[in-house]
Amino acid sequence: MNIVILGSPGVGKGTYAKILSEKFNIPRISVGDLFRKAMKNETELGRKIEDYVSRGDLVPDETTIELVKKRLQEDDCKNGFFLDGFPRTIAQAEAMERFKKISKVLNFVASEWIIMSRLGGRRTCRECGATYHVKEVPPKLEGICDRCGGKLYLRSDEAPQAIKNRLRVYLEKTKPVIGYFRKRKLLAIIDANYKFEEVDKVISQCEKHLQNLGEDSRRRRI
Template sequence: MLNIVLFGPPGSGKGTQAKFLEEKYQTPQISTGDLFRYNLKNETELGALAKSYMDKGQLVPDEVTTNMLVDHLDNNPNPQGFIFDGYPRTTAQAEALDKILTEKYQSEVSVTLALVVDDEILVQRLLERGKTSGRADDVDETIIRDRITEYYAKTAIVAEHYKAQGKWVEIDGVGTIEDITEKLNAAIKEVL
């Protein structure tokens, strides 16, 4: 089983690259954002629980996010592996993912690929994306910078979790889409 955790700040190209990896390795991308949108839109029990926290301006607890992931895995089994995008974001989620993969699939995270991009490039990419994305959080530079800062604050400790396991690979996320895809594939080949 090939299980890839894809890391990177907003604007690093995770979503774009996940699609290429999904196609090449026939492993579905599981985006935390997509899981939230699905559960909220379909008014599932987990969606309602998440909304109750969001409506109060609180972060959704790790357990709720993890339960959304487990529910998705139970309904979409794929013995070939997964590409995790946006999960895990905390050490508790990383530990939960390790346990889920071990218990459900007798497997583990194969590699964590972290796209590294200079903050100023991220800001410019997001501002450019904001011209066509319709996303309010892509048009305000202050909000963009806050999102980037929050990403680093939350994920630095998760990076240590995977570094300790020898599963953390940093990839230069600047260049053409094709060049970055090639770098990611080279890192994946090392673990196949």
């Protein structure tokens, strides 16, 4: 069950991928997390990535593909994965098909105003990476992480100008990827125009597509 998660920044796909990962007991691989880990370790690769990410630009294909390929070859991915944040370009999609068979692509969609309000209000813990939202999921104490007491901050790629840039880059570069998967009949559209409390309505749409997937492969075996 190799599932690709698509959707513009701020659509909530990270949250949905986490829930799905627990339900289906296969890992969620976030390319954003892979990037942040590399940056935190301050390797040469990490510093290179940081330059792109802080401007809201995409990290070059070659670097991203290498990072993802290595991660998907690890043991915990042998029964499948929910891959969040990759592929974002046609070149990445083509590269991925060379090293992993894709079972389904879940494309989360929401209106632009929902995306802007979600991203602008997000705060991240500097210590443990937990995320909050000033309106939807506020911490108990303003600016402080409930989990570890760390300080919350506005990620540089979630500042208004970076958000606008990310949405523009997303439209230019990632929309063709959606067309690419549609042609291959792998694409499922998930309506994510729901409030945080209505997360089940989004997850049940995903489950429907993933259940069919199981039936399809059983049928193929018979």
